[in-house]
Amino acid sequence: xxxxxxxxxxxxxxxxxxxxxxxxxxxxxxxxxxxxxxxxxxxxxxxxxxxxxxxxxxxxxxxxxxxxxxxxxxxxxxxxxxxxxxxxxxxxxxxxxxxxxxxxxxxxxxxxxxxxxxxxxxxxxxxxxxxxxxxxxxxxxxxxxxxxxxxxxxxxxxxxxxxxxxxxxxxxxxxxxxxxxxxxxxxxxxxxxxxxxxxxxxxxxxxxxxxxxxxxxxxxxxxxxxxxxxxxxxxxxxxxxxxxxxxxxxxxxxxxxxxxxxxxxxxxxxxxxxxxxxxxxxxxxx
Numbered sequence: 001x002x003x004x005x006x007x008x009x010x011x012x013x014x015x016x017x018x019x020x021x022x023x024x025x026x027x028x029x030x031x032x033x034x035x036x037x038x039x040x041x042x043x044x045x046x047x048x049x050x051x052x053x054x055x056x057x058x059x060x061x062x063x064x065x066x067x068x069x070x071x072x073x074x075x076x077x078x079x080x081x082x083x084x085x086x087x088x089x090x091x092x093x094x095x096x097x098x099x100x101x102x103x104x105x106x107x108x109x110x111x112x113x114x115x116x117x118x119x120x121x122x123x124x125x126x127x128x129x130x131x132x133x134x135x136x137x138x139x140x141x142x143x144x145x146x147x148x149x150x151x152x153x154x155x156x157x158x159x160x161x162x163x164x165x166x167x168x169x170x171x172x173x174x175x176x177x178x179x180x181x182x183x184x185x186x187x188x189x190x191x192x193x194x195x196x197x198x199x200x201x202x203x204x205x206x207x208x209x210x211x212x213x214x215x216x217x218x219x220x221x222x223x224x225x226x227x228x229x230x231x232x233x234x235x236x237x238x239x240x241x242x243x244x245x246x247x248x249x250x251x252x253x254x255x256x257x258x259x260x261x262x263x264x265x266x267x268x269x270x271x272x273x274x275x276x277x278x279x280x281x282x283x284x285x286x
Contacts, residue, residue: 011065014053021046028227036229037101038110043224044117051124058131063120071120073273074266078119079112081265088175091167095232110230119266121220122259126213135205137198143188144197152196156182169237176254176261183264192267195260210263211256218255222247 024042027035035042049064056062063071089095101107130137144152159178163171180196188194199207225231236248 011053011056013064014050014056017046017049017053021050033229038113038230039228040221040224041110041113041117044121047220048117048120048124051128055127055131073270073275074120075116077266077269078117079115080269081262082115082118085175088163092163092169092172092175093235094169094172095234097230097232099230101230119262122213122217122262125216126210126259129209129213133209137206138203141188141191141193142197142201142203144185144194144200148200149185152181152185156180169235173254177257179261179264180257183268184260187264187267190271192271195263210259214255214259215252217259218252
């Protein structure tokens with residue numbers, strides 16, 4: 001088996017992604033309606049291409065260039081995982097969308113495009129931090145001991161059920177931690193990478209990196225959303241009037257566990273899909 005070449009030039013698709021981000025940011029202010037309506041997924045697509053190319057240059061391989069099928073599966077799982085949070089939002093009414101296209105086809109095209117970029121964007125931000133910052137995560141999966149595993153899973157399940165029994169925007173934080181506590185340890189028992197298991201067995205590097213990646217992703221989402229024509233706004237009872245862009249300031253804390261949840265959902269779903277999975281994201285592409 002040949003060893004991938006490292007270094008060299010940045011791939012052309014990465015340069016195109018970065019250039020597109022700059023160009024479309026400028027074109028937004030010309031009043032172009034297509035760019036304004038799809039501005040957020042446009043920018044995330046450019047960022048995904050750029051960051052994947054950076055990893056290709058560093059490691060000699062990447063998900064898009066070497067495992068395109070797995071990348072497309074990741075995009076599909078990303079759409080499905082965010083659909084779960086949209087379903088919860090029907091009960092919690094935490095956010096609403098503004099200025100959506102009148103055409104249902106255009107609307108759902110925008111939903112699918114935007115939702116497909118969520119998990120890839122966050123994970124590639126994490127991978128970039130992992131590339132740039134010192135240290136090394138565990139080479140093999142670790143498992144939580146039973147004395148911690150079961151309380152985590154039970155708490156996670158309760159966090160997902162309570163907002164459905166007593167729906168209120170006050171219950172929203174439970175949803176943003178529920179899947180992390182429930183699915184992440186289970187994934188570890190299934191042989192996958194569990195971020196909580198790593199942290200609670202003495203491997204302290206990955207959890208802060210994931211939190212930082214989630215926070216960076218949140219800042220980018222809200223920055224791009226602020227300028228877009230089709231956008232979302234929030235209803236948050238926790239000091240909701242103190243905002244950065246459209247997001248109440250405390251809401252940014254939710255992005256930190258959200259990336260753990262998204263990664264756990266991806267890994268859990270990936271182990272249920274009967275398709276060759278030798279290149280699961282963040283496991284064998286590092």
